[in-house]
Each structure stands twice: as C-alpha cells, then as structure tokens.
Amino acid sequence: MEVSQISQQLITAKVKSGKSFSELGALLGHDEVWVAALLYGQASASLDEIEKLKSVLPLTDEQCASLAECPLKGLGPVVPTDPLIYRFYEIMQVYGMPMKAIIHDKFGDGIMSAVDFSLNIDKVEDPKGDRVVVTMNGKFLPYKKF
Amino acid sequence: MEVSQISQQLITAKVKSGKSFSELGALLGHDEVWVAALLYGQASASLDEIEKLKSVLPLTDEQCASLAECPLKGLGPVVPTDPLIYRFYEIMQVYGMPMKAIIHDKFGDGIMSAVDFSLNIDKVEDPKGDRVVVTMNGKFLPYKKF
Amino acid sequence: MEVSQISQQLITAKVKSGKSFSELGALLGHDEVWVAALLYGQASASLDEIEKLKSVLPLTDEQCASLAECPLKGLGPVVPTDPLIYRFYEIMQVYGMPMKAIIHDKFGDGIMSAVDFSLNIDKVEDPKGDRVVVTMNGKFLPYKKF
Amino acid sequence: MEVSQISQQLITAKVKSGKSFSELGALLGHDEVWVAALLYGQASASLDEIEKLKSVLPLTDEQCASLAECPLKGLGPVVPTDPLIYRFYEIMQVYGMPMKAIIHDKFGDGIMSAVDFSLNIDKVEDPKGDRVVVTMNGKFLPYKKF
C-alpha cells in the first residue's frame, strides 16, 4: 500500500497551495474524488486539465507528464491495514454476497462496471455524529452469451 | 469465499418461496440488503423477525437458531475472484487513497463506521445501459486522543 | 482450483453422452467455449437452453437449477499449477505490460471488458506441429472522468 | 508488478521519440506487441535489431546490452491489481477450465506453448463501442510418454 514518490510530491504541492480537493475539483470541472484519484496516480488528465492545475500548483515537467500518462492503477494485492481503508474492505467482506444477490435480483447475471463509474462522498451533519455518505454509480454490464 | 451450508439452505428456501429480497424486506420492515446479509449469515435477527420470516419461508428450528446467533462475519481473508464482487474490491484498490484524502479534507482524522452503517442498492434506468447505484451511509468516528 | 461437485457431474454426463462441446454448442446456438463455461459453473443459461441440453444430457432438477443460477465465478485466488492453464497465466506475466502499452497506444486510458466479451479456440493444422489459436474479443471501456 | 528502471528509461525514450509501437514494429520487421515486450524486458533482440532501434531511439551502451540479454521474465508471483491487466487474469479464472476442456476435445493431452507463440492486438471499430481483439497463436505440445 505504498504511495509513489511522484504522488507524494503532488500531495505535498496541494497541501502547500492551501487548496482543498473540492476547490481543485471546481477548477477542473470534475468531482473532488476524481481529482484526488488523479493526484494519487489512479487516473489520467488531458493537457488542458493539466494547464489548469499548473495555475494553482507549481508542477514540474516530469509531474505534468506523469499526470498525462495512463498509470498502473491499484494499491497492490495485499489487504490494507489503515483503519479507514480497511473498513471499506470489511464492508465487502460482510456485504459482498448480499450485494451480489440483490444485483442479481434486480438486473440478472452481470456486474457493475468499475470503469464506466463515478464515486462521490458527502458529509451529512447529524447531532448524534456526522455521517459519511458514499455514492457509487456504475453501468450494469450483462454477461454476453457467445 | 465459501458460503456456509446453512446459508445455502436459506437461499434455496428463499428461491423456492418465489419471494424477492425486496418483498422479504417489506415483510420485515428492513432494507433488502440487510435481509440478504441475514440469510448469508452476516447479521442476526430478533425472535419477532424470525417469526415473520417463518410465515413465508419453511424454516427448521436449527435454521431459526442460526438466524438469532451473532455470527462469525466475513468471507475469509482472500481476494475474491467472482467478477461482480471483485469490482468492488478493485474500487477500493483504485479509490481507497482518494477516499481517505477526501474524508480527511471534510472530517479530519477518523474513519467511517462499518457497524453504525447502512447500504442500499438502486437501479437507475438509462437508455445507454441501466446503472447500479450503491449508497453507503456510516457514522464518522473521530480518533480519540487519550 | 477445485471443480465443484455439480460441475463434475455435468462433465461426466457430457462424457457419457458421447457429445463433444462443439456438438453441444451447435445444439444451443452458442460457441463451444461458452458451453464449456456453462458446464463448469462460470455462466448461466435460459430455461430454453436448459431444455435443449436435457434432450441430450440426462439432467436432474438440481442440475437444471444450478445451470440457471448466476454462479459464483472464478477458480479462487491461487496461481494454477495445471501446466495447460498455467501457460495462459504465464502469458499475462510476460505480455501483460506490453498488452497494456499497445492498448493504450491504440485506444487510450481504459480496459478491455471481460464481460461484454467472447473467446474462441481454433485448431490450425501445421506439418511442424498443429497450432492452438485463441481469439478474445472484448469491448473497449474508456475510463470515465467524473 | 514493478517495471525495472531500465525498462522505464526505454519507455521514456520511446515516448520522447514520438514513435508508436506500431512504427517501431515496422522498423524492426516485428509485431508491435513483440517490440513492447522487448522494451519491457521480456524478450531479447539481435545486434542488428538493436542497431535499427538506435536509429530512432537514443540508446546508451548499457541499454543496448540490456536489450541483447536473455532477461529474467515475468512480473512476479502476485495477482496484478491494475484493472486492464487484471481483466486478462480474470478471463483465465473464468475460462481456464473451459479452455482446458476444449483444447482436450480438439487436441488431446498436452498444452499450448507460451514460447513457440505469438500474440497480436487489433482494434475493431464498432458504433456501439470499439472492440479489442487479442489473438494468441501457440504450438500444441502433446505430453510425451516415456
């Protein structure tokens, strides 16, 4: 679960800029999660988007090139031990089979795409403790019979 | 990623009953995902809820006892290979660090609870292909300084 | 890399019937690889397709139900040790990065779908030794920016 | 799933040259996939082929020596988490047993060689979404009885 050196530099540049991911997202016209995925080396940007980022983050040529690449994605095949990330892994441990059953009931044999896909995170204030609301939206892909 | 024998029997009973998870959820007053989690041995029910289930599923005494237990949860520590379940694992591989960054930006140092938590699955019809929408809602738990 | 008991029974029934996968494919109007995937519990059939199969294989009710289900797919997360299957795994070890580079050159940032997908196997006779030709055909899915 | 430092340099040199793998393949008289395999350290070139590459890529002596070596091949024994590469791994999870069954039906007890082997990738345009077509062609090797 290593973060690459270039991602570390991009995150540091973002911290120094004082911008939140939400502000960077508004600048680029994308969701804040997608911008975070870009800085963590999990998505690739157009040249136009990179120019916009350069207006607020002091990016080197190498960093710009890295943002334009189609990166090797993923954290590596081990189970994460960071508690925040592990909780999402645990949700799949506990609710993976139920989710498969419900998707089957509603859609038939197929999967939810993780590529034609978006993910948002909202904060819902609550006097008993604020709540994190994560919304995943992916295209259903039916298994093709050939 | 073994499904236990008793869960297999419960799923078979549900299939024979012709009921969808959505109908079982309406009967029990719970979300369909929670009902699927119950039948897959990931949640426990009250005696009252079990009685309601018995009205539509022919449950044995052993099966009823199993539904009332606090089960050993989780699928076991291996990476799943079923494509539908793997996609959710991949989402954590690709978006795990970005989600941590966004939650940090919005809430500070802490986690989203996977226990004080709910999960819903909706079908959104779309002419370019229907979409699966998964909503997770968990309480934010800040790290306590002691 | 366990084959389930019900798949074993289906393969045995197929062997006893004297039919090749190619003949079963012609009967169902599908490719022989898809039919083999069905008998190995990696695909699901319609009731009509199951009726056709029953005309040549003596299937029990339980076997028919199993063919209609959306199965838990995959062989489990270990590296296979059967030499024939391992060679395909090795091809990904050796050619995985080159394939990623070529698909990137030709299509941009995205993946080949393994769901909107077909796979065929042909035998090409050759005096220096017959050749196996495997053709995979999957839809390109570009990464969506959200 | 680390790419070696020297492969990184070769890929960077290729990017700077503005050449596609297809153009490099035409220069060397080989398929673009083989050229990508060469730059990723999975194949070895003749001195003549290295001279041709030097005409378009500014290679150091150490890089030339590396291209002439018989390299340690493979990505290492872990399951890849890059989504594009994982899909091919998943195809083997889902279709590995069916492929073994079909090759057995058509050829008998043996394997498809991953050494006397070629692999091509084509783009087939399609209004519903372009398709990736991967063709693998390997010699059948029957098990020898001794």
Added chain:
Amino acid sequence: MEVSQISQQLITAKVKSGKSFSELGALLGHDEVWVAALLYGQASASLDEIEKLKSVLPLTDEQCASLAECPLKGLGPVVPTDPLIYRFYEIMQVYGMPMKAIIHDKFGDGIMSAVDFSLNIDKVEDPKGDRVVVTMNGKFLPYKKF
C-alpha cells in the same frame, strides 16, 4: 513491520532529549501510549501540541508537518515476528473467540470500537516477577439494522 524514516528520526530525537514517554505525556496532557503512537506515525497532533513538543524535542518543519497529518496507520498485513508484539497477536489467536463470546453475552451483536478507544499500560510490582497490565477501553458499537 517497517518503521518509517521519519518515525525513526522522532524516536531518536526523543532518546537524545532524555525524556521518557511518561514525561512527554505529562507535557502534552495525554497518556504515554498516545504519545508513543504519535511518534510512531499512528496518530495526529494539533498545532498546539506540536508547539509543546518542540519545546523539548528539536523538530524540523517536515517532522512537524508529519505530526499534523492523518497518517496511513498500521504495520502492514504480515504477522509480526518481534516476540513482544507477537505475544499480543497470540493472545488474539487463543482468546479471540472467547472474547467474542463474552462480549456477545454481555452486550449483544456488535463490536468494541478501536477508534473511540484508549489503551494504558501499568507496571505492577510483584516479588515473583513484576507484571504488565494492559487496559483497553473502547465504546461498544451495536450492529445497526437498516
């Protein structure tokens, strides 16, 4: 089970200062275990707490920034081999199921929070050999039915 370079530097600074964790805890108004967690990169401090630390430890700007971050927590997914740490892992191996049973008896279906949580270590002198007393105090979180 790697300790990060910055944690190593922080521990060295603490050793050079001649302060015990107990003294640092008194300075910050926190338990010594929490202070050790902070220096080992498992907790984050406020700017005020960092200022207090700077009064006794010669911290660089980078080290201060690191103490204010929400760190990637955990030691990585392998079983520890240091004998002191392994003993606590073994306690979970031997007493994990019994602890689950007792918590179930006393509280019902749920977990002890590892986030709304504190941990103390006391030394109890004993002529037959001093004893280590570890006290964990975590909020009970009942599983929510949704």
Added chain:
Amino acid sequence: MEVSQISQQLITAKVKSGKSFSELGALLGHDEVWVAALLYGQASASLDEIEKLKSVLPLTDEQCASLAECPLKGLGPVVPTDPLIYRFYEIMQVYGMPMKAIIHDKFGDGIMSAVDFSLNIDKVEDPKGDRVVVTMNGKFLPYKKF
C-alpha cells in the same frame, strides 16, 4: 478461523443449559473468559472441574476427554475477518510499536508473558454508549543473557 466440531457441541450444550459464561465461571471458581477459552478448545481443565461442569452441561465421555487434553491452541495463521475479532488485531497494528516502546521504557528488554497471564472483560455503562473494558495481566519476562 474454524471452530472445531467438539467446540461447537460444547457451545451448543452451554446455550441449551441457559447458563451464561459468568454463571459457569462462578461454578468453577474461574473467570468467565477462561471458561469460554476452555469450551473453545484453548485451555484444559482438571477432572474435578470437568465434574462440576457435568452437573450443569450434559457432557459425553468424548467431550470430557477433550476438555482434559492439552489442546492445539490458536485460530490458524490467517488474519481474521470477523469485525469484532479484527478490531483487536487492528489495535495491535496501530498500537503494537507504541506498546513495545512503553514496556521498554518501564521494564527494559523483555516481553509480557501470554501464558502466565489473565484476561478480563468488563461492561462499563455510559449514557453516551456503554464501554468494553479489557484488562490483560501478564508477567514481565526479561531476556536472559547467556
């Protein structure tokens, strides 16, 4: 993380008896955690203790013999996925190095015994949510120089 068949039977006998672990502990003159460890096959009892247990649980001869044996202890070497047990594993991930540092500060080079050891679990009522308090008490064993 399998529970053995004989442990399953003992837990079932306990459930049928209607006794809590606390009541069984009072009967045997031991802590409830130790009694749970005994029924889960992680501790061994004297003949006298087994006789007392037989007065409230209908034990077979084979079950009595199993309780008197020195059992193969531990859950097996995988990371647990049950959320309740995982939290304790996570505590070691997050607080393992800090605990080692504090024990070193207070005791020197050595370990806390997991054999000359006891473990208690208390429920502390709290209007903001009840708390689980786990107390571990183990002899400090200094490393011997030889």
Added chain:
Amino acid sequence: MEVSQISQQLITAKVKSGKSFSELGALLGHDEVWVAALLYGQASASLDEIEKLKSVLPLTDEQCASLAECPLKGLGPVVPTDPLIYRFYEIMQVYGMPMKAIIHDKFGDGIMSAVDFSLNIDKVEDPKGDRVVVTMNGKFLPYKKF
C-alpha cells in the same frame, strides 16, 4: 499437497499386487517414473495400456476412466514440506539462476520443455553411501520473435 482419493486407491492396489513400479513399467513398456506419474494422476494412459494394467491390478471402471482422462496436473501452489520433495525444490532455489545462465550460454534465449520431456531415476551403489541419480531430458524451445 493432497493426493486425490482415486490416486490413493491406485497406490493401495499397486501395494497389494506386490509389484514394483519397475515391474509395472516393464509391463506397459514405459519408464517406472511415468507409471508412478500415471497412478498419481499426473499423466493419462491409452485404453490398451489400461487393459495391461488391469491384468495385474484389480481396477474398477471408475479407476480406468480416471486413468484415461487428461488430468488437472500439479500439487497445488504451496511449498512442499515433505523433506524428500522439498530437497528438489531447494535445488531450484540454489541452482535455478545458475541453470538459467548455463542454458543461456549453451542454447540462447529459450526454455527446456517440461512436456516434451522425460525423467529417470537410477541407483548408483557407492561404499560411502549409495547415490540417487536423476536425469531430466527435455527439448530446448527457443523464444520465437513475432
């Protein structure tokens, strides 16, 4: 490293027959190692060879069918712990890179086939202790440039 039930039966039948593998090899016209591979489910026999085996071993119809199949080969992906088998694994650990270097020096870039391959074991008597001589003979397969 499980031996299948049917292999166990075949080995038992061989032991009861009093025949050595060498005698069975003479009967079938094959090397004793190949016959052992056949009984351990790693090779497949012709109907004629099965008939010859039936003349000395009392084989059931199911066992005969198993011998004619193209089996799932290999012991599974774990490192063996039986000392005799482990020594051969250790030889690859220690001499794997040297063997690659020597084969490269003598043959160029390619592999030794494990399919167009034979293996013999001889006993060489020696007053200082008898010696095991293992001879492997496989076709060299050069990497094809495509």
Added chain:
Amino acid sequence: MEVSQISQQLITAKVKSGKSFSELGALLGHDEVWVAALLYGQASASLDEIEKLKSVLPLTDEQCASLAECPLKGLGPVVPTDPLIYRFYEIMQVYGMPMKAIIHDKFGDGIMSAVDFSLNIDKVEDPKGDRVVVTMNGKFLPYKKF
C-alpha cells in the same frame, strides 16, 4: 527472485571478459554449473580458486571477500515467474510424488541430499530440436532411528 548487486557485478565482469562458464570451469577445475552458482552467490570458493578467477576477471577486494563467504543461499520463498526457472518448478509439481515413490521403492525411507550433490547440464543435438539434459547426483540419506 532478486539477484544481489554483487552478483550482478560478477556476472557483468564475466560478460565483459568474454569467457563462457565452461571456460571458467576449466580454469578452476570445477563444473560450469558450480562456477555459475559461485557467481550467483550460492556457493563459496577457496582463496586459491579466487586467485585463479582474478587472473581473468577484474575483481575488487569486496567481490573477492564475497566469494569466500558462506552465503545466505536461495532465491526467497516465492514461486518463480521466469519461464525457464518455472519449468523446473513445474516438473516438481508434476513429478514430485512419483519421484518420492520411486526413490522409496529403490532406497527405502530417506532423501536425496541437496548438499552432497552435483548437477550437470548437457546439450544433446537432435535434428527435431536440440535437447537439454540435466543430471542430478546426490547421496541417499536414510532416516536414522534414534
């Protein structure tokens, strides 16, 4: 399956010298496989042998010291993915149990030593494709009863 930096340097020195392993073997009076094992850090040489090597390879003092050490042997516990080395691993997967059975038939309960052991590789020319012949010769060690 990392090759150490010092082994890399020794192999580079050998390549620059233009000597084959066979020529180095003749110089030292040892088999070429043993010399390759020496350069790959899997064997140790006498001072006399190191002097002979220095006459053809320009060795530094550190490299000479490394050749005289009793090295940490082995490639590490993962399954190799280089195809040439994997084939030998696969041979043990397929023929491991048969080899154990034949050695048992011929020698009784014991192992072939991997220490009092030699290994040779020969090239046998063949119009249908040259063949690699590997000969392993190890002392049989019977299990001692104590």
Added chain:
Amino acid sequence: MEVSQISQQLITAKVKSGKSFSELGALLGHDEVWVAALLYGQASASLDEIEKLKSVLPLTDEQCASLAECPLKGLGPVVPTDPLIYRFYEIMQVYGMPMKAIIHDKFGDGIMSAVDFSLNIDKVEDPKGDRVVVTMNGKFLPYKKF
C-alpha cells in the same frame, strides 16, 4: 497444522493403554521422541517394531500398514499458531542467523543434517521453575564442490 485421522487414532490408542511415550520407547529400544514421531506419521517402523507395539496397543491392520509406510512428512507450510510449537519457530526467527554464523565459524560452509539426526527432551528440576532441555544432534554435511 492438521493431524491426520490415523495419527489421531494412534494417539487415542496410546492414551487408552495408559503407557507414556517413555515406556513405549523402552519397549521398542528407541527414544521417546522418535516413538512420538512414529505415531504422528513422521517416521516409519520395521515389522518387528510394529509387532512389539501391537503387544501393548490394539492396532488394526490398516494402522500397522500406515506405520510401515514412508510417510508424507511435515505439518504443511504455514506458520504454526499453537504457542508451544510457535516458540520453537520463534527461536529460529531470533537465533537462526546467529546459529548459521556459529556453525560457519566452527565447521565451514555446510548444514546440519535433519535426517542423520536425533532429538531428545529432558526435564531438569529447578526450584525457580523446572526447565525443558532439548538436544539436537545432526551430522555436519559440507557443501560439495563439483
């Protein structure tokens, strides 16, 4: 770390006989550790030794045959979690490199045989706590240069 069913039966027969391993060792003329290894399926006995065992243990024919076989040895490749067995594994973790260094100092490059080997366990009474003394005695095998 499974004990086989037949070993379980043999241990049960030993317990019912009331004999200690020490008494069985005296009967067979072997050390008690070797006898325990025999009953746990890690060693093989002569027919004469089996006859002696039958005089005190009621062995079935299948059990006698099992004792005469050359067994598949070892517990499987996982790290043991039983505390008693783990301590010996930990000793290798902590003292493995030191033992290699001392054996090198005293004997040169080679290993201690685990086959031409014996192991004894003694109890040394001590008022501060009895001590376990384990003595291993194995032939030194120097690495052969070939």
Added chain:
Amino acid sequence: MEVSQISQQLITAKVKSGKSFSELGALLGHDEVWVAALLYGQASASLDEIEKLKSVLPLTDEQCASLAECPLKGLGPVVPTDPLIYRFYEIMQVYGMPMKAIIHDKFGDGIMSAVDFSLNIDKVEDPKGDRVVVTMNGKFLPYKKF
C-alpha cells in the same frame, strides 16, 4: 530474511578483527551464540559490555547505540530458503507435534520459554563425519488458570 545494514557493518567489523565469536564470547563473559545474536540485532547489551566490545572492534557511536537498544527481533514472517536455516525449520515441521506430546507427558499443559532461555552449539568430532550438537534450555511455563 534481510540482515539490517548495521548488522552487516558489525559482522564486517568482527571479520576484520580476526576474532571468532568464541573469543568475543570469552571477552564479554557470554556464550558465543548470544554474542552472534547481539551482532545480528536480536539482543541488547549493557554499556559495560559495549565498552569491552569496543576494545577489539572499532565501533562508531551509532553502532554502540544500536547495541544498547531493545531491538525489533525476528527475521520476518516468511519461510527461510537458506538451506542451513531451513533445516531447523524442517525439524519443527517434522518433530513439532512429537515435541509437544513429550513435553505434555513430562510437564503438563504449558510451553518452553523462548525468553528465559539459552542455546549452545557444540562440535563433536566423529570419524564418520563431525556432528553439530544444539542444546536449548528454557524454563517451563505452565498455563495459568484465571
């Protein structure tokens, strides 16, 4: 199974000094195995012992500090592949259960301490081949009932 950089330096200093571990042991008044454990970072020394070491080894201040620390012990959780160290691991594979049985026969339910523990290695000359004798001496710790 990595040796740390500082341990490498300490071993190099020892080699340059020309002292054996036995001579260093005599200097410090400890067994040679303990001294090797100290240099390999598995034990900690007093300031007085470090002064004595400095009289024969040219130690830097950082190296002295490292010798005084309570180190992170163990080689990491993988199975060793160095043949000398593996043999001791194999001994636990083969004799682990028998040792547990014998210790149980002689001492009851408990373990041998790996902390209140010493280990010696002797060379016993023998015309048939010298023998390595390893003696482990650890306190028996009975499981406490609480």
